[in-house]
Amino acid sequence: MKLQTQYLIRLAEKGVRGDGRKGEEYRKIEIEKNTIAKAEGSAKVKIGSTEVVAGVKMDVGEPFPDKPDEGILITNAEFSPIASPEFETGPPDEDAIELARVVDRGIRESGAIDMKKLCITPGEKVWMVFIDIHILNHSGNLIDAAALAAVTALKHTKIPEYDGEKVDYENKTKPLPLVHLPVTVTTAKIGNLYVVDPDLEEEDVMSVRLTVTTKEDGNVCAIQKSGPDGLLLEEVEKIFKLSIKKGNEIRKL
Amino acid sequence: MGILLKKKERELVVPGEEIIKSMDYLPGRNCFREGDSIYAKRLGFVSINGRVISVVPLSGVYIPKTGDMVIGEIKEVQPTGWIVDIKAPYDAYLPLAGIKEFIDTTKTDLSRVYDIGELIYARVASVSGTSSVHLSMHDPRCKKFKSGRIIRINPTKIPRVIGKMGSMINLIKTSTKTRISVGQNGMIWFEGENEELVAKAIKLIEKQSQQEGLTDKVSELLKAGSKGDKNEKD
């Protein structure tokens, strides 16, 4: 689709995007909480027609030897073939792995979950938090949608009762100790235009993108550059500031 | 400017290294311009020819060019031609129209002309932008190799094996009384009285290609080698 590529780059030169948005404009974001009854927490996030579900399941397990008094966080993403003609069955590919790892880093490094509070018996039993991300429709910018779905799901997660032997999934009362709200913002470069929330068409055209996860205090928790081009320092600085600004806006939703 | 450039000639550069900041020169092979400067695109030695600056590479795989003579191995016999492995990123195709003989495909099996595994000396007839390489045997130098031996060296060293106006290869040919066909793709075929010495000479050139006085060194090797040969015969 060389023609479309050239068209979008020409548009970008005029500061316009294919769907008429401004560079700093997200598509419409819709968040639905607790959409899956059986999960300890869940959320469905739509950004434009991109649709992602994140579910949180919890279980009791052994802590890692180097962190005996902390809970465990495991993040996984499935790119189901229902969501895009490009997705194939089989084990997660590099894109699914990268997405899960970037989402994981944002939550882990920001200290969003108070992991110490998830300790049951130090060195023996801790809560394990599994975040599973499922893509329902891939229309671009999966990372931001997935990260938002994951954090929203965590925000509404209730810990099941545990009597020392069995987890009682029927009774969930205590909320998960969520202390921070990291928000992930992806900016792509098309021609000389920086656009947040690239859609599918823009993802095909972009030369490079930078994903930045920030906290409510403006701190940066995770960065991931992707795409076959480089960025100048000034460009990175500009995107950092934009990410904080957009992150604050999204956090209010 | 002239003096500055003199210093640059034969200087070893790495990719991305600035060779000169000037609009008076043009980027030639393995160079590119960005802004006012000309930069090296590949690892190699700077070469200046008039206003054209290029880099003579030291390494790299063979990239076919129209007019090159190459040695290739028949990989596949097709209904109207042959797929030939020329040790390049792209397989080459020798169409029926590219050979000297007239073949009636209804009567003759093409593998009788060139069969899988056979080696040919062919000319690159065309290289199209989409990376399809066509060969031709319409050149007096072209042939099928039935005997002799082959060695393979890095294709970037082939110009040194040939030498200025063929001086190096002729030196080897005459002093060893050996027939040699050089492929630009790094494949060299030879057959004759002193094949071992030819192999030694070629390996020497490959190893010391960027050193001064290479012709003298090769000529010494050849002299010593052919003397030793005579002694054996005595």
Next chain:
Amino acid sequence: MKRIDGRKEDELRPIVMKAGVIEQADGSAFVKFGNTSAIAAVYGPRSLHPKHLQIPDKALLRTVYSMAPFSTTERVKPGPSRRSIEISKVTRYALEPAVFLEEFPKTGIEVYIDIIEADAGTRTAGINAASIALADAGIPMRDLVAAVAVGKINNNYIVDLCGKEEEQTLCDMPVAYMPRTKQITLLQMDGDITLDDATKLIKLAIKKCEEIYEIQKQALKKRWMG
């Protein structure tokens, strides 16, 4: 501040770089930063199979990062892990801006990076080695790519973290950089730092990449000048 291994804050570990270490490869390099060692080999451009992988107007750059089982304290299970798959991907994007891929349509250029010893900074060591190996293979490039990780311990910005420092640092930020074009080609970070920290760390990484670039250049020239 004195660092665990006695280095200054902005001091790199002892570095060894050597081009042309694998005879069979079209290009290769060995890179060592302290107790982190990486070997990279480049094959190609060569014909690419299966055919559906071929890109009509450029070469496909493939990067495979892997850790030798004996490279760390705890044995690394052989075969790709989620971590190595992600690193392979970011490494590809770190190198791709440097390569004139458009010169070899439909072919493949393969870069293999093996970590022989790991004491933090393996992906950056791998990128340094791969960049030398690509140049050594005669691949047309816009620039070399230099890389280093930076971090922050007790209000101090430090470069080229070793394993022990990686456990203490407030953030780990690997950066790859092309000194001529001034482009950042790898940028990752995990931690919890201010915007100001992040910017200062990137600047520090860039400064060190410029030093590393000179060592890469020397390694390439040394190979061919004897």
